[in-house]
Amino acid sequence: MAQPVKATHNAGRYSSGSAAMTHGGGTAAVAPQRRRVLARRPLRCQADSAEAAESGVAGVVAQRERVFLVTGATDGIGKHTATRLAERENTRVLLHGRNPARGAKALAEIAAATGNDKLEYFNADLSLLSEVHELARQVQAKHPAVDVLVNNAGVYVEDRTVTADGFELTWAVNVVAPFLLTRLLLDNITAGHQPRIVNVSSISQTEGGGRLNFDNLQHERYYDAHSAYGLSKLASVCFTYDLARKLKGHPSGVTVNCLDPGTVNTKMLLAGWGPCGIPVGSADNELFLATDESVEAVSGKYFVSSRATQSCRQTFDNDARAKLWGVLEEQSGVTYN
Ligand SMILES: NC(=O)c1ccc[n+]([C@@H]2O[C@H](COP(=O)([O-])OP(=O)(O)OC[C@H]3O[C@@H](n4cnc5c(N)ncnc54)[C@H](OP(=O)(O)O)[C@@H]3O)[C@@H](O)[C@H]2O)c1
Numbered sequence: 001m002a003q004p005v006k007a008t009h010n011a012g013r014y015s016s017g018s019a020a021m022t023h024g025g026g027t028a029a030v031a032p033q034r035r036r037v038l039a040r041r042p043l044r045c046q047a048d049s050a051e052a053a054e055s056g057v058a059g060v061v062a063q064r065e066r067v068f069l070v071t072g073a074t075d076g077i078g079k080h081t082a083t084r085l086a087e088r089e090n091t092r093v094l095l096h097g098r099n100p101a102r103g104a105k106a107l108a109e110i111a112a113a114t115g116n117d118k119l120e121y122f123n124a125d126l127s128l129l130s131e132v133h134e135l136a137r138q139v140q141a142k143h144p145a146v147d148v149l150v151n152n153a154g155v156y157v158e159d160r161t162v163t164a165d166g167f168e169l170t171w172a173v174n175v176v177a178p179f180l181l182t183r184l185l186l187d188n189i190t191a192g193h194q195p196r197i198v199n200v201s202s203i204s205q206t207e208g209g210g211r212l213n214f215d216n217l218q219h220e221r222y223y224d225a226h227s228a229y230g231l232s233k234l235a236s237v238c239f240t241y242d243l244a245r246k247l248k249g250h251p252s253g254v255t256v257n258c259l260d261p262g263t264v265n266t267k268m269l270l271a272g273w274g275p276c277g278i279p280v281g282s283a284d285n286e287l288f289l290a291t292d293e294s295v296e297a298v299s300g301k302y303f304v305s306s307r308a309t310q311s312c313r314q315t316f317d318n319d320a321r322a323k324l325w326g327v328l329e330e331q332s333g334v335t336y337n
Helices: 046-054 076-086 100-114 129-142 169-184 186-190 225-247 267-272 285-291 318-332
Strands: 013-017 020-023 026-029 033-037 066-070 091-097 119-123 148-151 196-200 255-260 302-304 307-309
Touching (some): 076 285, 091 100, 169 318, 285 302
Parallel strands (some): 066 091, 091 119
């Protein structure tokens, strides 16, 4: 079922180099490989520019490394986003996955496709609270600042499954894990430069009625895979709106947005909806929200096709969102106060 993802290659010059792989804790050398030098858009930092001007280095703009963490970067849209990020100059990409072999493969493929030697892999099953905590610990141990967190990992689950923590699996991975991971990494994110939090929702937020049914959040009474998935994506928008509100005016200038990444032919789409999407190699909406300068100061929005768009009605119900927030604090065991 899994669709192998081919990294997109633009024409470019090559020079020799070496890449390093970091797996959770350890680092392993990778055989030297040809490094592609791409026409990359420089990431400029005002402070750095000022320093360069002060030092009298005409025309030279110092560039600051930007650190991105992409969850679910071993396949589909997350892997594509990680690849596109890795193509950018001065960019470190922290790839997350749940299977070490798939993680090593994704890292090697992205390193080979982009020539980026600043890729690291972190392993965690996001259906388990303990592993979300461990992921955060491992990231924190290496990266005091994470400029952008892309909460991309997600599942569509045909038959109701309950995790070891007692949550319905779709809810655990798509809702509780991003809520918890974002909280655990919030100090690192707000220590970043022009930090962003990007939550991956879906136009499927209306599947299942577009309502937060608090009597059946875990679908104990009745399970339908599309309803469970739609509910999780509705909750993702609600989480985004409330987190953006809570972080409004934060000195770091952190932004929080969510998006529908497009209908994309990944293994998830094939499993739940069939091959009705665009090729993975064209799925650039996550990249846009994670990097584009035009959305640098935008927060608390839901994007479709890279445009801020109206989400479904219940996401504007303050009481329902507040109730959901309380449920998520209880389920995840963290508060944002
Ligand atoms: N494809 C679409 O048309 C579409 C539309 C709207 C929204 N989305 C959203 O886009 C995001 C990416 O989906 P996709 O279509 O690219 O799906 P995908 O190809 O199935 O990729 C999902 C990623 O999440 C990882 N993942 C799944 N369960 C996990 C767990 N328990 N712990 C840790 N990682 C886990 C997967 O790891 P493995 O590689 O090990 O499977 C994979 O890396 C999801 O949030 C999805 O809901 C997709």
